[in-house]
Amino acid sequence: MSTKYGGYMGKVLQIDLSNQKLSEYPWTDQDRELYLGGKIMAAKILYDNLTTKIDPLSAANLLVVTTGPLTGSGAPSSSRFNISTLSPLTEFIASSNCGGTFGLFLKKAGYDALILGGKAAKPVWIEIHNETVALHAADALWGKTTGETQKLLQADTGKLVIGPAGENLVRYASIASGERMAGRAGIGAVMGSKNLKAVVVSGDHTVRIADRTSMKKIYQGWLKQLRQHPLTGNLLPKLGTAGLLVPMNAHKILATRNYQYGQYKDFELISGKTLAEKHLVKNRGCQTCPIQCGRVVRVEGREVKGPELETLGLLGSNLENNDLELILKWNLLLDELGMDTISTGSTLAFAMELQEKGLWSNGLQFGQTANLENIFADIAYRRGIGDLLAEGTKRLAKRFGGQAFAIQAKGLELAAYEPRGAVGLGLGYATANRGGCHLNAGYLVILEGLGLNMDPHTPKAKAALTITLQNIMEAVSAGGSCVFTLFAMIPSGLVRRPNRYLTRLVNQALKHSGGMVHLINKLSAKFLALNLPLLPQSSAIRSVTGLPMNFGKFRDIGERGFTLERMFNLRLGLTANDDSLPERLTADLQDPHDQRTRVPLDEMKQEYYRKRGWDAEGRPRAKTLRRLGLLERV
CATH class of the missing domain: 3.60.9.10 (Aldehyde ferredoxin oxidoreductase, N-terminal domain)
Structure with a gap:
């Protein structure tokens, strides 16, 4: 066709x-x-x-x-x-x-x-x-x-x-x-x-370009933007995603000891800086990518792919393991076995706490790494306790208990960001269609400490901002771009100068932006028929495809995709109760002296539903489906 x-x-x-x-x-x-x-x-x-x-x-x-x-x-x-x-x-x-x-x-x-x-x-x-x-x-x-x-x-x-x-x-x-x-x-x-x-x-086919002259001009500006931004042009090329580990620890959002804490005392030993100084052979990235955030390291004499941030967190601080060389080796082993490092690390941490609390005698302990390489193989081949670990955190909790500290959403183990230090990300985790995913969550943590520094504990504006970022990230992904390019959407001056008056003013304004952001989210695409310089993806798609693309239509495509995934999940039996987080994150205070250091999920979730145009049970209303052109298609 x-x-x-x-x-x-x-x-x-x-x-x-x-x-x-x-x-x-x-x-x-x-x-x-x-x-x-x-x-x-x-x-x-x-x-x-x-x-x-x-x-x-x-x-x-x-x-x-x-x-x-x-x-x-x-x-x-x-x-x-x-x-x-x-x-x-x-x-x-x-x-x-x-x-x-x-x-x-x-x-x-x-x-x-x-x-x-x-x-x-x-x-x-x-x-x-x-x-x-x-x-x-x-x-x-x-x-x-x-x-x-x-x-x-x-x-x-x-x-x-x-x-x-x-x-x-x-x-x-x-x-x-x-x-x-x-x-x-x-x-x-x-x-x-x-x-x-x-x-x-x-094969030998080539991609046809609708407007090559326009495409080249847009690509040149886009490359310049990415190379000059402090995140995509400095931090990620220099340290890879591992460069985020130090600021995560500083902001108390680094998963530690099965998310009991947001900081790890030995964080420097598994940081991006240590990785670069002691183990980095060279940078590597995907084809056509100027960021080159991939790491090449040496493991047992071989030059191999180095670990991403998630691997460092879930196989490092979350297991109380400070041995970076061991993480490099494990990262290679798990890739060879074909196993997700995030879910593997989080499932092991949960099993360690089950052992600690006397709920399952499995021999696994925080900080004890001697036998874990064998455990990885046991999981891959479903041998011994590996057969149970291969089922993941949610199913282990159903068998042994410990649901309050089984760190998953919709059955998917969370990424390495501890959401009690960034509650907007917590809302995103709970509402993400694929479960505990920081990207499908909207990655609001980029505004809550890793790019800007809006109040990470306030629920104010978090629902509207989460919706915005979820929709945009859906559209960017659907277009074929890496979502890391969205880091450059934050004006570089605000990232470079976190303490100047204008940056502090923006951080304060974000807390009160919920109404305005919601209004923009609901504006018809015809009122947003423009292309934003800080979001070149829509212009690039227009030049490559010839589609009449602009920011408004691009945003609508993202919302349509997010809503369609939601409707698919609802068909499969999803309810509002599945938009949840374990009690450790919603009831237990990260800081016993600060009542704000938990995720106020119920409050944010109902606001999120309203602003998405969903009912109180999390079902998109007919009006919302009609606006997105889905009413006759779902």
């Missing part, structure tokens, strides 16, 4: 693994106008095809791999792709964004998306080259790690592979593309449940 728009290849390939049937999935230009691409496109495909509650590990589930219109266009930080499915960890929608090369090669093969359904009778891998698609027996690949598997497959191709964790249906198994991981919510287990070990794509 062709398209009149640039940036798209105009075809979506669907493969039924049960009968090896190939088909082209219908996706029209009207669909592109409404849903753009990426995770929003995937949400629409899942919504239209999974109409009843199913077992996520059954053949009926779909694994949907999508690109955005900027993917392959040369836009800064745009070599991204998305994988969405029904999560075996949460049993709600899962989406995982990845910076590997698979999306670029998928477009070279001539496709905007790949839909995988059914289940192969025996382990297989798929080879796609332009219009030629072949399924091969995967006997020689089954059981191998992600790295071993990719080495055995053709070079100069895009690859998706799973490791032993995916094969053994670990509920937080990940998918690898090169050295990058689509890590969250167990999408690797879905791939394993289909007896699918790998997908390899290649």
